[in-house]
Amino acid sequence: MTSAAQRGRLAEDWLKLPHAEAGNRIGLFGGSFNPPHSGHRLVAETALKRLGLDQVWWLVTPGNPLKDHSELASLQDRVYMTRKIADHPKMRVSAHELVLGSPYTAKTVALLKEKRPMLRFVWLMGADNLSGFHRWQNWRSIVENVPVAVIDRPGASLASLGAPMALTFAAQRLDEADARLLPSMQPPAWAFLHAPLDPASSTSLRLTRP
Numbered sequence: 001m002t003s004a005a006q007r008g009r010l011a012e013d014w015l016k017l018p019h020a021e022a023g024n025r026i027g028l029f030g031g032s033f034n035p036p037h038s039g040h041r042l043v044a045e046t047a048l049k050r051l052g053l054d055q056v057w058w059l060v061t062p063g064n065p066l067k068d069h070s071e072l073a074s075l076q077d078r079v080y081m082t083r084k085i086a087d088h089p090k091m092r093v094s095a096h097e098l099v100l101g102s103p104y105t106a107k108t109v110a111l112l113k114e115k116r117p118m119l120r121f122v123w124l125m126g127a128d129n130l131s132g133f134h135r136w137q138n139w140r141s142i143v144e145n146v147p148v149a150v151i152d153r154p155g156a157s158l159a160s161l162g163a164p165m166a167l168t169f170a171a172q173r174l175d176e177a178d179a180r181l182l183p184s185m186q187p188p189a190w191a192f193l194h195a196p197l198d199p200a201s202s203t204s205l206r207l208t209r210p
Contacts, residue, residue, distance in 0.1 A: 015094070015095055015098060015099050017057075017116070018057055020054065020055055020119055022119070024054040025051065025053045025055075025119075025120045025122070026055050026057055026121050026122070027051065027053045027057065027121075027123075027149070028108075028121055028122065028123050028124060028146070029043065029044055029057065029058050029059065030125075031059075031060070032061055033081065034071070034073055034078055036058075036081050036082040036084075036086070038085075040058075042151075043125075043126050044088075044091060044124070046193055046195040047122070047124045047149055047151060050179050050195075051149055051179055051180060051182055053090070053183065055092055056091045056092070057091075057092050058086050058092065058093045059095075060075065060078050060093065061097050062075055062097060062103055075095055079093060079095050104136070104137045104138070105136055106136070106138035106141045109142055109145050109146050110145060120183045121147075122146065122182060123148045123149070124148075125149075125150055125151070126151055126152075126153040127160040130161075130163045130166065131163045132163075133164070133165040134163065134164035140168070143169055143172075143187060144187055146187055147183060147189045148191075149182060149190065149191055149193060150190065150192045152192070152193065152197065154197045160192075169190060173190055174189055174190065174191040175191075176191060178191075179193055
């Protein structure tokens with residue numbers, strides 16, 4: 001849990017959008033991060049390097065509409081834990097989605113593009129989320145509004161590539177060797193990035209808590 005002093009510092013900046021210069025290539029990495037773990041960090045690091053990003057913004061959501069919230073830690077605590085995992089000069093952590101007023105990625109992406117039209121955004125996700133991506137609200141509009149990078153996760157490689165999103169936008173899939181071009185492309189465009197696999201998961205970490 002965070003201390004009173006830590007909560008005070010978080011209250012000053014946790015809801016703000018990070019600073020970025022015009023033209024910067026920004027990876028948007030959204031999730032509950034309940035808790036964040038080394039697998040999340042590996043996804044962010046892989047995207048940062050392979051896509052040539054200037055920053056990765058970890059967007060800690062108030063709560064995933066598709067998940068049970070009974071074991072959801074407070075937003076402040078998840079922001080604090082995520083900041084410890086995302087300790088990197090090119091990574092930023094924000095809970096700005098609370099300010100935007102919607103837990104839905106489609107709206108988040110649309111509003112961020114309105115707020116920061118001079119930035120080049122890419123939506124980042126672990127491959128374990130791709131199989132259920134078609135259940136996200138207005139999922140097609142996400143792909144049609146921002147390039148998407150899917151980073152491999154344990155046990156997800158084959159199943160995720162047969163997912164409705166992958167099949168619907170098969171013609172817009174960028175060759176992995178050209179992934180660095182993705183942030184500059186007009187959507188719809190997406191790429192699947194293979195990476196070292198880290199078996200850590202938020203579910204398993206919650207189950208092993210004392």
